[in-house]
Amino acid sequence: MRTVIFDLDGTLADTSGDLLAAANHCFRQMGHGDVLVHDDDAAVALRGGRMMLTHGLKRVGAYHENTVHAYYPTLLEAYAQDIDTHTQFYPGALEAVEMLKSQGYGVGICTNKPEALADQLLTQMGVRGQFASLVGADTLPVRKPDPEPLREAARRAGGHPDLCVLIGDSDTDRNTARAAGVPSVLVTFGPSGDDMAALEPEALLHHFDDLPELVTGLIGAAA
Incomplete structure (x- = not known):
């Protein structure tokens, strides 16, 4: 997968x-x-x-x-x-997740937030079940930009670690994907969005509506 x-x-x-x-x-x-x-x-x-x-x-x-x-x-x-008072998902994020799943992709999360806090946030916001895997900063002995958390997130989502793409917003994410030998897509709508192009990811994402097409172009259609 x-x-x-x-x-x-x-x-x-x-x-x-x-x-x-x-x-x-x-x-x-x-x-x-x-x-x-x-x-x-x-x-x-x-x-x-x-x-x-x-x-x-x-x-x-x-x-x-x-x-x-x-x-x-x-x-x-x-x-x-007080983990979810001000937190909001970016426009189209959850819709893109569901679209990717409907197309046959496994979907997971690899974050440098402690796993328990990431799980708490997603659970309190009612979306934990939308993600097949969650690997946090302390899930493994290493964290991003080491590639192993990304590979483990792919495996736990039911996929092969060589057939994944990482969607991120930082040099940490870019370096993680590079170390794993897989493509990265960096978002431009966050507070550091203007700096993403200089990191030379395989793609830039300006709105989540465009993500399914970008994914297909980078790692191919899901089986």
């Missing part, structure tokens, strides 16, 4: 609002107030919790690696308690 594997944050859904809120919860505990703002820091949010803590602490001149390490569990706890 051919499979289409999606990144989650910044690819299927804009999770930046809830991620930034969790980071600012930490900064308030430190006494810095709300350090990160959506208009300036959405792209940072989609790079993960440690990146948000690092970015915010450097902004206020208080960065230390030990502080990031100490507050990361606090951030995860705050995020788990």
Whole structure:
């Protein structure tokens, strides 16, 4: 089976609002107030919790690696308690997933979000059952850009790891697909969308309506 594997944050859904809120919860505990703002820091949010803590602490001149390490569990706890207040799927994302499935592709997720949080988010938003696999940052001993999480997501979705395509939004996704020897499609509608062309993926995705045709062109029609 051919499979289409999606990144989650910044690819299927804009999770930046809830991620930034969790980071600012930490900064308030430190006494810095709300350090990160959506208009300036959405792209940072989609790079993960440690990146948000690092970015915010450097902004206020208080960065230390030990502080990031100490507050990361606090951030995860705050995020788990308020994970879907602002999160929205990008227009056409879920419709594209269902179209791909109807055409015979296996569909899964490979994310650098901790697996339990990814599962919680998808479950609370009522869409966990739409994805045949979910591989998170801690599912395996390695995480993206190591290619093994992508390969495992393809296998768990019922597919052959050499016959998949990764849909993502970052250099991490581009490098993961390259390491696995499979094509990548990078979305241009996220906060870092203008930077995607420079990463030279096999295709750029401007709207999810175009995804099924792009997939067929890259890995062929599903059996």
